[in-house]
Amino acid sequence: MTKHDFRIVGKSVKRQDVIEKVTGEGKYTGDYHLPGMLYGKIKRSDIAHARIKSIDVSRALAYPGVKAVLTHHDVPKVLHYGSPHPRSASCTKDQYILEDKVRFWGEGVAAVAAISEEIADEALELIEVEYEPLPAVFDVDSAQSPDAPQIHDVGPGGNLVIPPVQIERGDVEKGFAEADLILEGWFEGGRPTPTYMEPNICVADWDGSGKLTFWTSTQTSFMVRGALAEVLGLPLNKVRVLVDHMGGGFGAKQDLFQHEFLCALLAKQCRRPVRMEFTRKETFLAGRTRHPFKMWLKQGFRKDGTLTARDMKIVYESGAYGSHSPGVTNVGTASATSLYRCPNVRLDGRAVYTNTPIAGAFRGYGVVQTYYAIDIQIDEAAEKLGIDPAEMRLRNAVREGDIAPSGHPIIGHGLETCISHGIKAFDWAGKRNADRTDPRNPAIRKGWGIGCEMHGSSAYPGIKEQGNATVKMNEDGSVTLLTGAAGLGTGAHTALAQIVAEELGVPFESVSVVHGDTDVVPWDIGAFASHTTYLVGSAAKMAAAELRQRVLARAAEKLQEKPEHLQMVDGIITVEGKPGQSLTVHEAMGPSRGIPAEHLIASGSYMPTKSYSFAAHFVEVAVDTETGIIECRKVVPVHDVGKVIHPIAAQGQIEGGIQQGIGHTLTEDYVIDRTNGRSLNAGLVDYKMPLSMDMPDIETIILEAAPDPGGPWGAKGVGEDPIIAIGPAIANAVHDAIGVRFHHYPITPEDVLEGLRRKARQDAGAA
């Protein structure tokens, strides 16, 4: 990395979009009210697997105020990808907008547009559907049994979504033969949901020329454009997708949802704008969740803790449709090649359809599951071998040149630094030797744990990604950055503006960002995979560098100097060695001395390789042995992000990820009744997330340990990382507190009490 005296990057400048957020002026999709707008609603199935024998909409259509009703008879018969990544290595085309079949409880079977939401709701009640029930499966074991009902006709057979992902390196049998200790066990995880605060929503409006304008809360506006155009049979320039502010997504707002197609179709039929907004309950029913999983994991260790072999079989539950299952299975399975280096691995990853809600993309994309298991088993091995758990991780941490999950050699290995730094900052040794009882409450046992992770700053090579940015120099010296990357709330647009300002040599305040209009901004693959700053940031840096050259060339002409003797800092262009001579960018841009005005615009396109961010989380928990309640009291997350662009935004990402990770590990599970597929807690009261009272003390540490040459000044992703290591850290801390190992999440109070009882029986048996 060349030495650079940073003026803007690395500073917590005021976020560009934030004034609108604190004043209430920022517009989210639901804030758009168009004249004559209608309201759309979806009729949902109350059966998990069935063929629709008949569907009668006559009463609904006749209801006053109802303008249109759509069923599977009225929509294009086009199979589409739920997650339409055109450049993805594997995708499943397994969804129709509406079909004569339902595959999960809550799937849409018809849609209504009416003059008010209330009327649309009432009309739904008037639609009569006759179902022919089909046998259904609600977990991966029954879905994989030879006589299981087949949920889809497409796919490789059985209820597999894709052919199994199998990875083999080295010689696993030889590795186990060399081991002094072999551990094996089952691991399992529930169904956490992203639960972003803004429910899914869209507004569709057609103009007289047959062009569709479509506002939606999506992370992938160009995918929405592509899928809508394909299904509706339109060229891309006849679909304009707009995303203004969005109330979170966490990965799950990457898919194309039924309501988005239906909203566009209803608006077309009614020739009026239509808005379709999920209720919170629908956001659970028809949104996306993390993949529940089941895993068998076996690892071999030498006495000194070195890993000799790893054998893993993981099954991800896809739910009713494929959505991101191919990607999650690929990424999650491959992730088991790494984190803790192991020369001999044999991995088998599968995704299986069931008649349950659709699992999709969610922060930590398959890796949350894999590393939860691996990191808990590493902790068990450390305990059995009498090695300090942090030391155990240091010995096995991936290093420079090791093969990463992507198949590339790792460039920059921040994990050891994160662990060593955290050991000191957390006072690991002191804490691990401390008393585990709480003098104020004899029922409380304290414990300390560590968890680690690594995560890619892009979806490459699974998706052939490309980051694009365009930068325009305005005639007054102000700058406009155009990007297709959505602003989920991470502060990505601010980071991009910082990168442009830094590279160009203008003040941060002079850069504004235009985003979220597919008619205007450069093509974008979507805001996901922790890649916006890394990927689009690199493109923005390239565009800014080119623009800078062109501005300097123009200034050089005006100053009658050589461009290479000029520099631009804070919007002032000076000549090396001639302090008296200078121009503002504004002066450089205007016509003068016979030099006409000029339109200066530059674009950058960046294709990533692969970079990884690293983290180690140190956690203190307090377990109440009477109630079984686990309280997460303190977290010290130590993250290597290569180069931090906006420290406060990066910290905020980390703290938010920890909040979700604590939820996953202790309380969050979207529960499906395994007898009929009904969801049991589709609401914010029954789906338990950590709130203000539940948050631990968090002391976030950001390191620039291992810059990646592919990112702007070495920057790597941070968005997904914090949700991964916190889970095993908590589970390991719980074990430290009460001596009980848990191999699943969420770890509920009932589990703790049962675990304590089991341990008491075992201890009694042993004594």
Next chain:
Amino acid sequence: MKKIHLEFSVNGEQRSVLVEGYRSLLDTLREEVGLTGTKKGCDVGDCGACTVMVNGQPVNACLMLAAEAQGAEVLTVEGMQPNPDELHPLQEAFMEHGASQCGFCTPGILIMAKHLLDQNPLPTDEEIRFGLSGNICRCTGYTKIFDAIRTAGKRMAAAKAASVEA
């Protein structure tokens, strides 16, 4: 359905609207009054995104019928600024501390925090956490929100002390 004629004050301005009896205050503010700053995260009183102040008390606007606000004084996020060129200390602190990410929870949390600080500008950490226990934020991990509220409280207390001295 017969509509109700409703008169109330929103952010100090007298408003008069016609709404159906079943309309919530939230939908009325957003769709009839045209103030979309207040957000709908659940519509059933679980998330706090729709928190507004009615006669000085925080309420979930999705749980209150508009008709119940007849004659009331309503304050929404749009009314927090003391004047158009100045932000409320909480708004300033939220920007500085990165307390708003996606921003969807922010209007409700700002109103709740204002209520908290109006009662007591120097709340303890426990009081801040308790005060926000009905507001869900899924992005920030709350840490930065706590920081912002503490900072704003200190500034408000200092400003108050200065004005008393002057």
